[in-house]
Amino acid sequence: MANRSVWSDNRFWQRSAAWVTGFAAILLIWLTFDTSMQISMGSDEDLKNGVTKRVPGPTVINYKITYEMDAKRGHEVPVIGEKELFFGRDDWSEEEAGALLHLGKLGSQAKNCMNCHTLLGNGAYYAPDLTKAWLDPAWGPEGSLQAMTGKPTKEEAMAEFLQHPSQYPTHERMMPNLGITAEEAKGLVAFLKHMSSIDTNGFPRNFGKIKGAVHGK
Amino acid sequence: MASSTLNESKQLATWYFTFAFILFGAQLLFGLVAAIQYVMPGFLFEILDFSVARTLHINALVVWMVFAMFGSVYWLLPDETGIDTVGIKIGKLLYWIFVAAIAVVVLVYIFVQVGPADETTIWFIMEGREYIEAPRWADFGIVVVALGFVANLFLTGIKGKQTGIVTVLMADMIAFAGLYLAGMFFTDNISVDQYWWWWVIHLWVEATWEVFVGAIAAYGLITMIGAHRKVVEMWLWIEVAMLFGSGILGMGHHYFWIGTPEYWWEIGALFSALEPLPLVAMFVHVLYDWGKTQGAEMNAEHTDEDSVRSVIQNKPAFTWFVFNAFGNFLGAGVWGFFHTLPQVNLYTHGTQFTSAHGHLAFFGAYATILIGMMYIAVQGKNNIKVMNNTKSSIWAVSLIVGGVMGMTVALTIAGYVQVLVSRAQMGATWAGYFDGQAGMWFAQGMDWRLIMGVVTFLGFLLLAKDLLTTGKNPVHER
Numbered sequence: 230m231a232n233r234s235v236w237s238d239n240r241f242w243q244r245s246a247a248w249v250t251g252f253a254a255i256l257l258i259w260l261t262f263d264t265s266m267q268i269s270m271g272s273d274e275d276l277k278n279g280v281t282k283r284v285p286g287p288t289v290i291n292y293k294i295t296y297e298m299d300a301k302r303g304h305e306v307p308v309i310g311e312k313e314l315f316f317g318r319d320d321w322s323e324e325e326a327g328a329l330l331h332l333g334k335l336g337s338q339a340k341n342c343m344n345c346h347t348l349l350g351n352g353a354y355y356a357p358d359l360t361k362a363w364l365d366p367a368w369g370p371e372g373s374l375q376a377m378t379g380k381p382t383k384e385e386a387m388a389e390f391l392q393h394p395s396q397y398p399t400h401e402r403m404m405p406n407l408g409i410t411a412e413e414a415k416g417l418v419a420f421l422k423h424m425s426s427i428d429t430n431g432f433p434r435n436f437g438k439i440k441g442a443v444h445g446k
Numbered sequence: 447m448a449s450s451t452l453n454e455s456k457q458l459a460t461w462y463f464t465f466a467f468i469l470f471g472a473q474l475l476f477g478l479v480a481a482i483q484y485v486m487p488g489f490l491f492e493i494l495d496f497s498v499a500r501t502l503h504i505n506a507l508v509v510w511m512v513f514a515m516f517g518s519v520y521w522l523l524p525d526e527t528g529i530d531t532v533g534i535k536i537g538k539l540l541y542w543i544f545v546a547a548i549a550v551v552v553l554v555y556i557f558v559q560v561g562p563a564d565e566t567t568i569w570f571i572m573e574g575r576e577y578i579e580a581p582r583w584a585d586f587g588i589v590v591v592a593l594g595f596v597a598n599l600f601l602t603g604i605k606g607k608q609t610g611i612v613t614v615l616m617a618d619m620i621a622f623a624g625l626y627l628a629g630m631f632f633t634d635n636i637s638v639d640q641y642w643w644w645w646v647i648h649l650w651v652e653a654t655w656e657v658f659v660g661a662i663a664a665y666g667l668i669t670m671i672g673a674h675r676k677v678v679e680m681w682l683w684i685e686v687a688m689l690f691g692s693g694i695l696g697m698g699h700h701y702f703w704i705g706t707p708e709y710w711w712e713i714g715a716l717f718s719a720l721e722p723l724p725l726v727a728m729f730v731h732v733l734y735d736w737g738k739t740q741g742a743e744m745n746a747e748h749t750d751e752d753s754v755r756s757v758i759q760n761k762p763a764f765t766w767f768v769f770n771a772f773g774n775f776l777g778a779g780v781w782g783f784f785h786t787l788p789q790v791n792l793y794t795h796g797t798q799f800t801s802a803h804g805h806l807a808f809f810g811a812y813a814t815i816l817i818g819m820m821y822i823a824v825q826g827k828n829n830i831k832v833m834n835n836t837k838s839s840i841w842a843v844s845l846i847v848g849g850v851m852g853m854t855v856a857l858t859i860a861g862y863v864q865v866l867v868s869r870a871q872m873g874a875t876w877a878g879y880f881d882g883q884a885g886m887w888f889a890q891g892m893d894w895r896l897i898m899g900v901v902t903f904l905g906f907l908l909l910a911k912d913l914l915t916t917g918k919n920p921v922h923e924r
Contacts, residue, residue, distance in 0.1 A: 246690070253694035284637050342497075342574065345497045349704045353497070356879075
């Protein structure tokens with residue numbers, strides 16, 4: 230026993246494994262509490278008072294969203310600007326906007342968007358990332374996609390495309406028809422607009438360099 | 447299927463391995479469909495779209511691995527504990543429930559595909575969350591089966607001899623089953639959704655599954671080359687400390703861009719950068735123990751080189767275990783480290799780079815060792831003392847390893863194009879995305895991925911042939 234070293238003692242390593250695992254797990258749980266508070270959805274009050282939330286409330290659909298370089302943080306952040314019409318209204322109540330977002334989020338899962346697209350960068354890589362799709366210049370007033378659908382606004386163009394994707398082939402690789410109804414399409418566009426307002430620490434990078442997305446002009 | 451020489455736990459293990467292998471084939475087939483669609487986008491358009499093929503590809507992957515993991519535990523439990531598995535009848539019943547549930551889920555994926563945007567779709571068709579798409583009813587089924595499996599393991603471990611390997615598996619499998627619960631809810635907040643989604647995906651694949659592999663490797667070294675249990679189990683505890691110590695907080699590398707606070711940059715970068723270390727340790731461990739045991743054999747009472755025997759009792763299984771040690775380090779460790787720092791991940795996140803890493807990591811870390819366990823089961827079922835390689839075993843492992851490496855390299859090159867064109871230059875817009883996809887290097891990368899996918903599939907066919915026939919082959923010592 231005299232020449233036995235602790236370094237070759239199984240009990241020592243077993244206890245070390247238990248302590249290390251326990252410590253890491255407790256740290257993760259503690260950080261989870263903090264993160265959960267920081268990513269809880271904001272409210273209509275927050276938006277009205279200009280309180281910045283990492284994940285704004287559903288009524289963010291009543292506002293113009295842009296993606297701008299923040300000098301202090303060194304990357305682009307979503308900026309919530311003045312009021313903006315969304316499907317002809319800028320007075321969606323918290324309940325109405327919440328219901329629309331709920332429908333859209335459910336739709337995004339029911340239609341399995343994530344197994345072609347990435348959302349917040351996670352998913353499949355067969356189709357464009359949707360994180361900031363709402364801010365994509367292609368869907369803007371001078372964008373080719375909006376022009377293709379012949380609709381007067383970005384949200385109507387997106388909703389039209391979602392309902393009849395194979396009528397608007399942009400590339401050889403097309404989006405299939407998923408039986409999305411007019412109401413579901415509206416929800417999905419609200420979901421996309423809301424997602425673009427989430428503070429993703431500057432992901433995707435350089436999105437703001439593209440003409441049309443900078444300062445929303 | 448019934449074999450009179452196997453005890454019930456090992457018999458159940460062979461059932462699990464059989465169904466796992468069928469799902470492995472399904473994974474490769476639907477992977478080929480998806481790979482063809484990258485090259486020929488019109489293939490099965492609006493019949494079996496990419497989203498459906500990919501759902502099946504990754505779900506078959508996860509489920510076959512879970513099946514083979516359960517099978518591995520049922521296989522080693524009588525050896526480790528020295529007693530028959532407690533409650534094995536329930537285990538067998540749950541197996542059939544599990545198989546039936548999966549058959550229904552797969553048929554619904556293929557024939558129903560999507561549903562209306564309401565709760566019924568989430569409950570009965572699909573949840574639309576990558577890797578854990580299974581509808582909610584199936585989630586409950588999975589929880590019941592997993593609880594039964596954990597009960598088998600715990601009751602047997604407590605009643606029988608509780609070795610270090612069994613202790614690690616008990617702690618690991620209860621975490622593995624429990625973590626699934628984190629993926630069973632719906633929220634409108636996509637940041638909260640993805641936060642908990644990673645609790646399932648990351649803490650499975652980069653923590654509990656890796657520890658499982660450590661335990662299986664330990665069992666394999668003891669049974670296949672007669673490595674010293676005390677040494678092997680000491681390594682195992684060190685690996686558990688390193689894997690959980692880096693892997694649990696390494697989860698931060700999934701929290702860089704999903705709306706979560708900036709502090710995850712530092713936590714994720716630091717701990718995930720440490721994640722390859724235990725994989726290096728596991729690699730060293732396997733080769734070290736092999737060399738040590740073989741060296742002891744060579745020093746013992748041999749006068750000439752020719753009488754030195756290999757210490758390996760199961761050559762094809764050991765081949766797969768060595769590829770596991772190497773593939774885990776290369777696929778999970780090196781390919782993972784490539785893009786784990788936030789400065790790099792900002793550009794690589796959500797590109798084919800991730801896909802390259804995913805292919806080599808799932809294969810290297812898990813598929814290899816689970817195929818090795820299948821060979822161990824073939825050996826045990828056929829009462830083989832020393833199992834040798836056949837031509838098919840060698841061709842199968844060569845084609846599969848070569849095919850997966852080829853796919854990984856092809857996807858890595860495609861990923862570079864995406865990073866440079868779609869991300870750095872074009873800023874991830876719709877137009878930028880398609881510019882990247884149209885790049886010559888990207889398109890050729892996808893062609894090569896398909897070719898290498900076919901190579902992998904040919905290897906799979908040979909592997910199937912070998913696993914089915916090698917048991918009766920006269921090349922083995924009985």
